[in-house]
Amino acid sequence: MVTSPQSARPGDDSWRGKTVVIIGAGQAGASAALRLRRQGFDGEIILVGEEPSAPYQRPPLSKKYLTGEIGETQLLLKSESVFGEQSIQLLTGCRVTGIDRAARLVYLSGGRPPLKYWRLVFATGGKARPLPESVAESFDNVMTFRSLEDARKIRASLQPGMHMLVIGGGYIGLETAATGRKLGVDVTLVESADRILRRVSCEATADYFRDLHLRNGVRILEGAALRGIEGEGRQARLARLDDGSEIVFDLAVVGIGLMPDTELAEAAGIDCASGIVVDGYERTSDPFIFAAGDCAVFDYRGAPTRLESVQNAIEQAEHLADSLLDMAPSPYSPHPWFWSDQYDVKLQIAGFNRGYSQVVQVPGARAGSVSNWYLRGGRMIAVDAINDPRAFMQAKRWLGNGEDVREEQIIGIAGAAAV
Numbered sequence: 001m002v003t004s005p006q007s008a009r010p011g012d013d014s015w016r017g018k019t020v021v022i023i024g025a026g027q028a029g030a031s032a033a034l035r036l037r038r039q040g041f042d043g044e045i046i047l048v049g050e051e052p053s054a055p056y057q058r059p060p061l062s063k064k065y066l067t068g069e070i071g072e073t074q075l076l077l078k079s080e081s082v083f084g085e086q087s088i089q090l091l092t093g094c095r096v097t098g099i100d101r102a103a104r105l106v107y108l109s110g111g112r113p114p115l116k117y118w119r120l121v122f123a124t125g126g127k128a129r130p131l132p133e134s135v136a137e138s139f140d141n142v143m144t145f146r147s148l149e150d151a152r153k154i155r156a157s158l159q160p161g162m163h164m165l166v167i168g169g170g171y172i173g174l175e176t177a178a179t180g181r182k183l184g185v186d187v188t189l190v191e192s193a194d195r196i197l198r199r200v201s202c203e204a205t206a207d208y209f210r211d212l213h214l215r216n217g218v219r220i221l222e223g224a225a226l227r228g229i230e231g232e233g234r235q236a237r238l239a240r241l242d243d244g245s246e247i248v249f250d251l252a253v254v255g256i257g258l259m260p261d262t263e264l265a266e267a268a269g270i271d272c273a274s275g276i277v278v279d280g281y282e283r284t285s286d287p288f289i290f291a292a293g294d295c296a297v298f299d300y301r302g303a304p305t306r307l308e309s310v311q312n313a314i315e316q317a318e319h320l321a322d323s324l325l326d327m328a329p330s331p332y333s334p335h336p337w338f339w340s341d342q343y344d345v346k347l348q349i350a351g352f353n354r355g356y357s358q359v360v361q362v363p364g365a366r367a368g369s370v371s372n373w374y375l376r377g378g379r380m381i382a383v384d385a386i387n388d389p390r391a392f393m394q395a396k397r398w399l400g401n402g403e404d405v406r407e408e409q410i411i412g413i414a415g416a417a418a419v
């Protein structure tokens, strides 16, 4: 059991008058706030969010929100009234501009008075990585994709018959390309690595999604490095590749990764290394300050790791709330999972494929369904289940139970699927 400074328990008077300030009203921030209440914390909770809206889900931004299948209210994590009912003070459109760790104060934008904290939580997520300045100056029709505001702009720009250039063949780029095609937009996707999904998946999964996109009319250029983007005034018109070729476009969407938001933490002298460094109880190098979600880096199976997923944002933030209240029985030890929707295909990932040495492909029971299983040292560590929820659930069960699963067992599920 972790011992936090001045720990307190539910029903214990020592919480009275204590304030937890949470920086970032996203998935992790909201999850931490709600969990603190569920665990009986009856002090003050202040959730400070720079964005103007109440906490919302990002995954639909590149999926059903962009196609127009759902609206903004359906993005909300909870109706805004829930925060009031839970006595969680939600300050939206308000940026934390600085921290005084000695005085335990956070400073706010807009001339608001500083807040005194008992415990402080970083749930600051990250920012979309922009194109290097050497490649593109700031153009109105070259957009990164992270926030609702970004999604609104992209959605407003997408018109049938126009040409969208997607820069980056990771999940956000591929989902945006799929949505563009659904809306009748011409799409070219450029990826500077030798193949799409290079950082996150095996060749077999990349092959599946390349083929899916090609069949849906996306032009994919792999190993295609951008030399520059040119245009007039604030409107970009063409992208020039390293091989000298040109792509003329109306809109470019940049999906080249996330930069964890560590600016404030670094300025306050908190240890950061490609994220805000936390221990298994989400404590930073300052014992009164915690962090979780996309901004936090922690030791996962012996290596510093940042997980960018809804599942991690929720589970790590809830574990953080427990740690902060001295109620976490053991260090955070997640079983990662993730999903991506493209056209009518659902990819579900269980586990973490870092360091894999072998991939076993198993056909699913339905046409077009398949699973790619990752093994390290002969032992299963992750799966990419493509339109194959059965393989996903099986992998989750095995990983959750910590079972030592070998190739024969994996191949065995193909036989079972065929029955």
Ligand SMILES: Cc1cc2nc3c(=O)[nH]c(=O)nc-3n(C[C@H](O)[C@H](O)[C@H](O)COP(=O)(O)OP(=O)(O)OC[C@H]3O[C@@H](n4cnc5c(N)ncnc54)[C@H](O)[C@@H]3O)c2cc1C
Binding pocket: 023, 024, 025, 026, 027, 028, 029, 048, 049, 050, 051, 057, 058, 059, 060, 061, 062, 094, 095, 096, 097, 123, 124, 125, 126, 145, 146, 147, 172, 261, 264, 292, 293, 294, 295, 307, 308, 309, 310, 311, 313, 337, 338, 339, 340, 341
């Ligand atoms: C388009 C898109 C699609 C995605 N699809 C999937 C998916 O299919 N599956 C999946 O698992 N994950 C997906 N993700 C990733 C997932 O949304 C993130 O992992 C998750 O939102 C992380 O939550 P977080 O709370 O850590 O960070 P965020 O959601 O980024 O929230 C951080 C918040 O902190 C605020 N903030 C930062 N600094 C300050 C400050 N100084 N003062 C006040 N506020 C501040 C930010 O404005 C932001 O609102 C997707 C992400 C995007 C952008």
